[in-house]
Amino acid sequence: MNRQCIRVDKKKGEHVRKLLMEKGLLDTSVRIASDDSCIYIPLIPAANATDLSLEDALVTEREFVMHERPATLEHMLGYTPRYEVIGSIALLESGETDLERAADALLQANPHIKTVLAALSPVEGEFRTRRFIFIKGENTTHTVHKEYGCRYAVDMEKAYFTPRLATERSRILEQVREGEVITDMFAGVGPFSILIAKNRPSCRVVAIDKNPEAVKFLRHNIALNAVSNVEAIEGDAKAEVRNYAGIADHVIMNLPHTAQEFLDAAMVVAKPGTVIHYYDITPEDDLYSSSLAHIEAAAQRAGFGIEPIATRIVRSYSPHQFNVCIEVRIQGRGR
Numbered sequence: 001m002n003r004q005c006i007r008v009d010k011k012k013g014e015h016v017r018k019l020l021m022e023k024g025l026l027d028t029s030v031r032i033a034s035d036d037s038c039i040y041i042p043l044i045p046a047a048n049a050t051d052l053s054l055e056d057a058l059v060t061e062r063e064f065v066m067h068e069r070p071a072t073l074e075h076m077l078g079y080t081p082r083y084e085v086i087g088s089i090a091l092l093e094s095g096e097t098d099l100e101r102a103a104d105a106l107l108q109a110n111p112h113i114k115t116v117l118a119a120l121s122p123v124e125g126e127f128r129t130r131r132f133i134f135i136k137g138e139n140t141t142h143t144v145h146k147e148y149g150c151r152y153a154v155d156m157e158k159a160y161f162t163p164r165l166a167t168e169r170s171r172i173l174e175q176v177r178e179g180e181v182i183t184d185m186f187a188g189v190g191p192f193s194i195l196i197a198k199n200r201p202s203c204r205v206v207a208i209d210k211n212p213e214a215v216k217f218l219r220h221n222i223a224l225n226a227v228s229n230v231e232a233i234e235g236d237a238k239a240e241v242r243n244y245a246g247i248a249d250h251v252i253m254n255l256p257h258t259a260q261e262f263l264d265a266a267m268v269v270a271k272p273g274t275v276i277h278y279y280d281i282t283p284e285d286d287l288y289s290s291s292l293a294h295i296e297a298a299a300q301r302a303g304f305g306i307e308p309i310a311t312r313i314v315r316s317y318s319p320h321q322f323n324v325c326i327e328v329r330i331q332g333r334g335r
């Protein structure tokens with residue numbers, strides 16, 4: 001099938017290709033063609049070639065060979081931008097210089113992406129949310145993300161969610177046995193709680209979050225995933241744990257930066273044998289020691305001891321800081 005294209009002298013080819021790419025007019029589904037002196041650059045069907053007014057270039061038609069594989073971002077942009085995909089939203093990380101062009105390439109490379117946003121702020125504030133700027137596609141911050149057979153609706157401006165913890169969540173699930181009680185102290189829209197509830201139907205999950213918007217999505221996600229063993233609690237974990245004293249087999253503390261302030265509250269729901277899954281941001285020269293000391297001190301205040309069972313780096317946070325997980329088993333009688 002013939003396609004509309006631009007014929008241009010080989011020497012000017014790269015300049016014209018870049019220009020068409022910037023304008024979002026390059027058809028990247030087929031290979032650029034050439035003969036001895038010219039190259040033929042394919043245009044997307046909707047391109048209005050008469051508006052282009054390219055010097056020394058001719059609008060013509062010819063057949064092109066399809067790419068065997070869909071064009072990659074590297075192929076389209078000459079580099080791979082830093083981004084993550086949450087549901088149908090691609091989120092470009094700060095540092096991206098040509099947002100419009102990167103957004104065009106993302107929309108073209110991945111048919112599941114309908115919206116491209118860029119982060120305007122880091123994760124911030126008590127509710128760990130971010131601000132975004134809309135770049136291209138459908139103008140929304142709401143999406144539904146699929147992960148390990150679960151679906152999570154989230155408005156990214158109103159509540160925290162990251163797909164980067166998917167593997168970590170599955171690691172926690174592997175440690176939970178049927179019939180256990182889990183307290184998810186900072187549950188957000190529910191990715192730890194719902195994954196566990198769905199895969200361990202006889203577990204009881206108490207999911208707490210202080211952000212009313214996160215809890216709204218948590219409740220929605222409980223219904224979306226048809227789980228009946230999650231109790232969604234809106235409130236401050238420090239206060240709410242008093243209603244669940246001494247019942248937890250697992251306590252998930254996914255509030256890096258400030259989880260330390262909640263260790264005494266974690267000890268309220270703990271009992272001998274409870275496993276605490278504690279997340280922190282730590283410097284490379286003290287990945288685990290100080291955090292372990294804080295956990296041990298809180299356990300001692302509650303009349304417990306601890307047995308460290310695992311430590312791991314979850315992901316890199318900044319050049320010299322890491323998001324780590326420390327897991328300890330509670331020992332002793334408690335107060």
Ligand SMILES: C[S@@+](CC[C@H](N)C(=O)[O-])C[C@H]1O[C@@H](n2cnc3c(N)ncnc32)[C@H](O)[C@@H]1O
Binds near residue numbers: 208
């Ligand atoms: C890093 S997010 C983690 C959310 C969820 N666990 C996840 O993986 O997506 C931390 C959550 O803690 C919540 N939070 C902050 N302070 C809290 C508090 N005092 N009590 C309960 N939740 C709190 C925030 O609203 C946020 O949703």
